[in-house]
Amino acid sequence: ETGVTQTPRHLVMGMTNKKSLKCEQHLGHNAMYWYKQSAKKPLELMFVYNFKEQTENNSVPSRFSPECPNSSHLFLHLHTLQPEDSALYLCASSQEGPGGSETQYFGPGTRLLVL
Amino acid sequence: ILNVEQSPQSLHVQEGDSTNFTCSFPSSNFYALHWYRWETAKSPEALFVMTLNGDEKKKGRISATLNTKEGYSYLYIKGSQPEDSATYLCAFRAGANNLFFGTGTRLTVIP
Numbered sequence: 001e002t003g004v005t006q007t008p009r010h011l012v013m014g015m016t017n018k019k020s021l022k023c024e025q026h027l028g029h030n031a032m033y034w035y036k037q038s039a040k041k042p043l044e045l046m047f048v049y050n051f052k053e054q055t056e057n058n059s060v061p062s063r064f065s066p067e068c069p070n071s072s073h074l075f076l077h078l079h080t081l082q083p084e085d086s087a088l089y090l091c092a093s094s095q096e097g098p099g100g101s102e103t104q105y106f107g108p109g110t111r112l113l114v115l
Numbered sequence: 116i117l118n119v120e121q122s123p124q125s126l127h128v129q130e131g132d133s134t135n136f137t138c139s140f141p142s143s144n145f146y147a148l149h150w151y152r153w154e155t156a157k158s159p160e161a162l163f164v165m166t167l168n169g170d171e172k173k174k175g176r177i178s179a180t181l182n183t184k185e186g187y188s189y190l191y192i193k194g195s196q197p198e199d200s201a202t203y204l205c206a207f208r209a210g211a212n213n214l215f216f217g218t219g220t221r222l223t224v225i226p
Contacts, residue, residue, distance in 0.1 A: 004158065040218065041218065042119070042215075042216040042217055042218045042219075043204070043206075043214075043216040044216075045213055045214065045215075048213070056213065090158075090159070102147070102164070102208075103149065103161045103164050104149075104161070104214060105158075105161065106151075106158045106159040106160075107158055108156070108157060108158045109158070
């Protein structure tokens with residue numbers, strides 16, 4: 001359906017667990033993003049990677065740790081989360097710079113529940 | 116954080132009706148305005164990217180206009196169909212990378 005895939009689609013974890021979210025883009029883009037959507041709030045940018053380098057960290061707590069090993073893969077490592085971190089986590093990618101459309105293409109998201 | 120507002124929050128229309136919604140954004144430091152369509156359990160789908168004041172874009176029965184001087188964009192749907200039911204998001208871009216999203220307008224088209 002889309003060029004951006006995310007796994008898992010659903011995740012339930014306890015506050016002491018460690019888990020990771022995975023995102024893969026098949027579009028040849030040079031930028032990748034993590035967004036968080038909490039109930040009745042707008043999509044909120046968490047992290048931006050350009051050419052595998054983190055260029056934005058939107059004051060995200062350290063219990064969220066991103067990793068971008070190459071321009072096609074993006075991870076979000078989760079540890080000691082709080083119940084208020086329960087949300088939908090969306091990954092996106094785009095082609096930035098000359099010749100790029102700069103449109104962000106989204107994955108379907110991971111629905112996270114922290115107990 | 117920039118304030119992007121969408122109205123109405125939700126909307127129910129009969130099949131065949133035409134409808135429109137509004138996105139308001141800061142009128143300074145404008146770079147681009149994006150519209151997305153988001154069906155439940157699917158990925159947000161890009162509809163339009165608008166960059167110039169007075170831009171009008173069209174895709175089938177959906178069209179959008181842009182006024183950067185006063186900071187608003189309208190999305191129009193002509194002859195709504197049940198498959199148009201979705202949340203429509205707008206996002207304001209002030210510079211590199213960062214998109215600031217509104218909370219969306221949730222459209223339900225009643226057959």
